[in-house]
Amino acid sequence: MTAPLIEIAGLSKRFDLRVGAFGERSATVHALDDFTATVIEGETLSLVGESGCGKSTTGFCLLNLHRPTGGSVRYRGQEIAGLDEDAMRPLRRELQIVFQDPYSTLNPRMTIGEALAEPILFHGLATKADLPARVTRLLADVGLTPRFANRYPHELSGGQRQRVAIARALACEPRFIVCDEAISALDVSVQAQILNLLLDLQEKYGLTYLFIAHDLAVVRHISDRVGVMYLGRLAELAPAGALFSQPMHPYTRALLSAVPEPDPKSARSRQRLQGEVPSPLNPPQGCRFHTRCPIARDACRSAVPAWREVATGHHVACHAVSAPDKLNWEGTE
Amino acid sequence: MTAIAEDDRPSSLWRDAWKRLRRNRLAVIGLFIIAILVIVAAFGPWMSPYDFLSQNLDARNQPPSGLHWLGTDDLGRDVLSRLIYGARTAFLVAVGVTVAAVLIGVVLGAIAGFYGGAFDRFVMWFTDMTMSVPQLLLVVVINASLKQPISLWMEARYMETLNPIWRNSAIIDFVLVFGSMALITWPPYARLVRAQVLSVRGRPYVTAARALGLTNRIILMRYVLPNAMGPLIVAVSAGLGTAMVLESAFSFLGVGVTPPTPSWGNMISDGLRVWTNYPHLLLAPAAVLAVVTVAFNFLGDGLNDALNPKGQK
Amino acid sequence: MTALLDIRGLTIDIARDGGPARVVDGIDLAIQQGESVGIVGESGCGKSLTMLSLVGLLPNRIRATGGSAMFGGRDLLKLGPKELRKVRGSEIGFIFQDPMTSLNPVIRVGDQIAEALIWQKGLAKEAAQARAVELLELVGIPGPAERARAWPHELSGGMRQRVMIAMGLAGHPRLLIADEPTTALDVTIQAQIVDLVRELKDKMQMAVVWITHDLALIAGLADRIAVLYAGTVVEDAPVSAIFERPTHPYTRGLLASLPTLAGAAMERLPSIGGTPPEPGRRPPGCPFAPRCAHAVAACAEAVPRLAPVPGSDPRHRVACPVMTERAAA
Ligand SMILES: Nc1ncnc2c1ncn2[C@@H]1O[C@H](COP(=O)(O)OP(=O)(O)OP(=O)(O)O)[C@@H](O)[C@H]1O
Ligand SMILES: Nc1ncnc2c1ncn2[C@@H]1O[C@H](COP(=O)(O)OP(=O)(O)OP(=O)(O)O)[C@@H](O)[C@H]1O
Ligand code: SF4
Ligand SMILES: [Mg+2]
Ligand SMILES: [Mg+2]
Numbered sequence: 001m002t003a004p005l006i007e008i009a010g011l012s013k014r015f016d017l018r019v020g021a022f023g024e025r026s027a028t029v030h031a032l033d034d035f036t037a038t039v040i041e042g043e044t045l046s047l048v049g050e051s052g053c054g055k056s057t058t059g060f061c062l063l064n065l066h067r068p069t070g071g072s073v074r075y076r077g078q079e080i081a082g083l084d085e086d087a088m089r090p091l092r093r094e095l096q097i098v099f100q101d102p103y104s105t106l107n108p109r110m111t112i113g114e115a116l117a118e119p120i121l122f123h124g125l126a127t128k129a130d131l132p133a134r135v136t137r138l139l140a141d142v143g144l145t146p147r148f149a150n151r152y153p154h155e156l157s158g159g160q161r162q163r164v165a166i167a168r169a170l171a172c173e174p175r176f177i178v179c180d181e182a183i184s185a186l187d188v189s190v191q192a193q194i195l196n197l198l199l200d201l202q203e204k205y206g207l208t209y210l211f212i213a214h215d216l217a218v219v220r221h222i223s224d225r226v227g228v229m230y231l232g233r234l235a236e237l238a239p240a241g242a243l244f245s246q247p248m249h250p251y252t253r254a255l256l257s258a259v260p261e262p263d264p265k266s267a268r269s270r271q272r273l274q275g276e277v278p279s280p281l282n283p284p285q286g287c288r289f290h291t292r293c294p295i296a297r298d299a300c301r302s303a304v305p306a307w308r309e310v311a312t313g314h315h316v317a318c319h320a321v322s323a324p325d326k327l328n329w330e331g332t333e
Numbered sequence: 334m335t336a337i338a339e340d341d342r343p344s345s346l347w348r349d350a351w352k353r354l355r356r357n358r359l360a361v362i363g364l365f366i367i368a369i370l371v372i373v374a375a376f377g378p379w380m381s382p383y384d385f386l387s388q389n390l391d392a393r394n395q396p397p398s399g400l401h402w403l404g405t406d407d408l409g410r411d412v413l414s415r416l417i418y419g420a421r422t423a424f425l426v427a428v429g430v431t432v433a434a435v436l437i438g439v440v441l442g443a444i445a446g447f448y449g450g451a452f453d454r455f456v457m458w459f460t461d462m463t464m465s466v467p468q469l470l471l472v473v474v475i476n477a478s479l480k481q482p483i484s485l486w487m488e489a490r491y492m493e494t495l496n497p498i499w500r501n502s503a504i505i506d507f508v509l510v511f512g513s514m515a516l517i518t519w520p521p522y523a524r525l526v527r528a529q530v531l532s533v534r535g536r537p538y539v540t541a542a543r544a545l546g547l548t549n550r551i552i553l554m555r556y557v558l559p560n561a562m563g564p565l566i567v568a569v570s571a572g573l574g575t576a577m578v579l580e581s582a583f584s585f586l587g588v589g590v591t592p593p594t595p596s597w598g599n600m601i602s603d604g605l606r607v608w609t610n611y612p613h614l615l616l617a618p619a620a621v622l623a624v625v626t627v628a629f630n631f632l633g634d635g636l637n638d639a640l641n642p643k644g645q646k
Numbered sequence: 647m648t649a650l651l652d653i654r655g656l657t658i659d660i661a662r663d664g665g666p667a668r669v670v671d672g673i674d675l676a677i678q679q680g681e682s683v684g685i686v687g688e689s690g691c692g693k694s695l696t697m698l699s700l701v702g703l704l705p706n707r708i709r710a711t712g713g714s715a716m717f718g719g720r721d722l723l724k725l726g727p728k729e730l731r732k733v734r735g736s737e738i739g740f741i742f743q744d745p746m747t748s749l750n751p752v753i754r755v756g757d758q759i760a761e762a763l764i765w766q767k768g769l770a771k772e773a774a775q776a777r778a779v780e781l782l783e784l785v786g787i788p789g790p791a792e793r794a795r796a797w798p799h800e801l802s803g804g805m806r807q808r809v810m811i812a813m814g815l816a817g818h819p820r821l822l823i824a825d826e827p828t829t830a831l832d833v834t835i836q837a838q839i840v841d842l843v844r845e846l847k848d849k850m851q852m853a854v855v856w857i858t859h860d861l862a863l864i865a866g867l868a869d870r871i872a873v874l875y876a877g878t879v880v881e882d883a884p885v886s887a888i889f890e891r892p893t894h895p896y897t898r899g900l901l902a903s904l905p906t907l908a909g910a911a912m913e914r915l916p917s918i919g920g921t922p923p924e925p926g927r928r929p930p931g932c933p934f935a936p937r938c939a940h941a942v943a944a945c946a947e948a949v950p951r952l953a954p955v956p957g958s959d960p961r962h963r964v965a966c967p968v969m970t971e972r973a974a975a
Contacts, residue, residue, distance in 0.1 A: 158826065216833065276788075
């Protein structure tokens with residue numbers, strides 16, 4: 001179970017924009033920079049991080065839905081970064097994504113049934129005769145009754161649409177799914193049902209997930225490993241247990257301390273990150289976190305911290321961390 | 334108590350649009366007039382009081398009367414009957430021209446917008462070219478250069494087959510008029526479709542279709558085009574009216590449907606020559622044309638609102 | 647004190663070919679000035695439609711067919727489109743659930759916010775644009791001046807959501823209705839937004855209705871929580887009472903499904919079995935009865951009404967006779 005499914009090396013993505021009152025200046029969004037990680041077959045790798053830090057961009061670039069600006073993505077040894085659409089198509093069925101915004105990714109002129117049937121028929125995953133049963137089964141898996149097959153996306157509630165998006169990805173019988181905030185619009189009971197479904201499928205078919213989420217309790221629950229991103233870069237990547245029990249990067253620690261508890265009494269006292277939030281249009285030099293890091297030093301402002309493995313499988317990019325359990329310096333400044 | 338709805342038939346966007354359209358009074362009026370036009374065009378020959386060709390030289394240029402409700406023309410033909418028969422011409426021209434123009438426009442615009450690249454640049458250049466040539470000039474040139482060869486060719490076919498259909502000048506007329514008018518009216522459709530396709534192409538559901546591994550052809554036909562068609566429908570409705578006016582303009586210049594086949598255009602152009610003495614010969618066809626054109630525009634506007642529910646609120 | 651918003655017996659029907667189907671079935675909910683109420687409930691139970699009905703934005707073929715919603719002396723359900731347009735934005739700020747589809751894809755986000763300001767506050771164009779940038783900054787979007795010129799598709803999901811929040815707050819409304827406004831926001835930004843809303847709430851006496859599935863988040867924001875199930879309020883109580891004494895079996899099921907940071911990984915979470923009844927196919931009696939472990943024969947007969955829970959906070963009400971009886975015993 002330790003064979004790499006996807007090897008990502010130095011993946012980066014920049015978007016060029018026009019800014020200024022008349023669009024006279026150009027600017028570059030550094031959405032993703034030098035992302036290096038390996039996705040192991042059959043695991044759940046989660047990505048967490050601040051809104052806008054490049055999680056969705058990572059998912060899009062992995063699947064070549066955005067053409068990466070640089071770096072490589074190898075799926076089972078085959079380079080796929082920058083493949084053209086025709087070359088990519090045979091792989092698409094195996095590599096699926098549940099998009100963050102389900103409503104806009106459903107064709108408004110297709111019923112839910114048609115939307116689910118499309119990939120099934122196209123990829124020959126069921127015969128015409130088996131199709132209704134297959135669609136019904138998919139809908140049932142995500143907790144929807146067969147009658148939803150006749151509805152249009154605009155006739156569904158937010159959570160129902162999100163479940164349709166999940167069902168559509170599952171319809172392809174993929175090997176790898178990017179779940180981009182795939183359960184964020186679901187109530188906790190349905191959420192539990194979907195998480196259980198994902199775990200069942202993983203057990204049965206060895207599915208691999210890249211799970212993008214902001215709900216850290218869910219992440220903790222479902223992940224084998226967790227990557228923490230900050231402003232387009234990976235800050236920390238570790239087995240889930242280690243990350244939550246022994247966070248090392250200052251950003252991870254700040255993030256974990258901000259987790260609200262489902263308890264009205266404890267909720268009111270939370271630590272906030274201070275300092276200016278930098279923009280990916282103009283990311284800081286050196287460590288990208290230094291503008292808000294409580295223990296930043298001069299070195300942090302000039303040099304990009306190296307991506308180091310400080311304990312088995314525990315990678316951190318921070319000047320202050322070179323061994324578990326110990327900071328090279330304390331936050332005195 | 335909760336009502337039990339057994340029937341969960343999907344509500345389509347079109348059905349909702351139809352509901353909204355029905356609430357729009359002008360659009361309903363437009364639709365009503367167009368319906369009359371269609372009926373008249375279909376059943377005209379059985380409805381008209383006289384044969385449109387039968388001349389009655391004793392009763393020329395008569396004003397409206399009990400016998401001839403809209404009077405007669407300079408050959409003593411019943412104006413109402415000619416108008417009724419003209420509806421058929423007008424309808425045929427409008428539909429034929431628009432269908433042809435829309436087909437050209439959709440195919441070129443969709444492919445150009447979806448695939449982009451060199452083909453797109455070529456299509457856009459071609460569109461600009463066509464639009465920059467004065468329309469009437471183009472039609473006159475097409476007519477002048479093609480009428481002769483086509484007639485000769487048809488005459489030759491007649492000699493070969495002796496089938497009278499080859500001597501029917503109306504066919505030449507229609508082919509020429511349809512063809513040349515379609516050739517000058519497609520560019521706006523192509524532009525519209527291209528612009529729509531360009532904007533729909535970037536929608537997330539198209540990316541999602543790509544992520545499913547679907548082929549470009551399926552994505553274009555099932556995801557892009559259906560969502561790009563709304564504005565086209567509006568344009569087509571208005572375009573039908575425009576095509577009728579255009580046909581009249583051509584008849585006026587003598588390059589439209591040739592007499593004696595009645596068309597509102599050639600009736601207007603005939604009427605214009607004598608309108609100081611016999612105004613009814615001009616007013617009757619002009620009024621009908623105006624009413625029908627306005628009806629198409631009402632319907633077009635109504636469709637526009639009905640298909641854009643958000644804009645209404 | 648009369649409530650700022652007082653919803654009584656609200657019913658909403660969907661017109662279908664076979665006759666209307668009832669989605670929202672008699673909701674009672676009162677919100678005081680400056681109060682914040684969290685709405686939780688199962689997916690598809692009618693939360694969004696209830697809120698949309700208040701501002702006259704129900705989709706086609708869906709209508710509020712009964713009840714009233716008094717707001718500042720007027721019944722929102724009876725207002726005409728013109729009056730509703732005035733209420734929206736300037737008196738009631740609305741944050742929609744689907745940011746991507748609620749934003750106009752062909753207008754830059756700064757201009758969209760500015761447009762709302764010009765319309766609601768009568769600001770001049772420049773002033774509105776400057777204010778739009780301020781609002782973007784307020785919701786924590788870095789580089790707000792540049793981002794104001796971005797198209798919606800150029801923003802991340804969470805940024806779009808914050809644009810929606812900025813638009814909802816733009817008119818300084820007396821009531822903010824937020825429909826799952828933070829589903830794409832990480833915990834630090836969530837905390838920032840919650841702080842911002844709480845500040846406005848304290849400073850301007852803004853009332854807040856916050857629909858969410860994030861029980862942890864709502865624990866820190868709301869004074870009161872209303873739990874919806876199949877178009878009715880099944881439990882309504884102060885926040886602490888909900889977490890300390892969840893009473894309705896559905897509420898209990900929800901809380902039991904919550905994964906926690908301390909919990910064991912990779913285990914199956916308990917979820918409430920079965921599926922909720924669809925609009926138009928609801929059973930007579932308690933809508934939760936078919937899925938309820940505590941159901942007795944009587945549950946399938948009469949629709950339970952909200953009643954105080956003996957021994958709990960006086961404002962704690964629940965629509966389950968079985969559980970109220972048990973609490974009394
Ligand atoms: N336009 C529509 N036509 C028909 N049914 C609809 C329409 N919009 C919503 N519904 C149905 O009405 C019910 C309530 O929808 P609503 O959007 O209010 O749910 P919700 O409580 O907001 O759920 P979620 O948490 O998933 O967003 C759902 O079952 C949905 O399927
Ligand atoms: N098409 C695009 N054009 C320009 N900039 C873009 C585009 N897509 C994303 N970006 C920018 O790239 C950065 C990363 O965006 P991304 O969507 O990956 O964030 P994210 O981590 O998924 O955030 P969220 O949690 O809010 O969804 C953001 O600053 C965003 O504005
Ligand atoms: S490298 Fe420096 S600034 Fe960056 S996180 Fe570590 S200590 Fe903080
Ligand atoms: Mg995202
Ligand atoms: Mg909703």
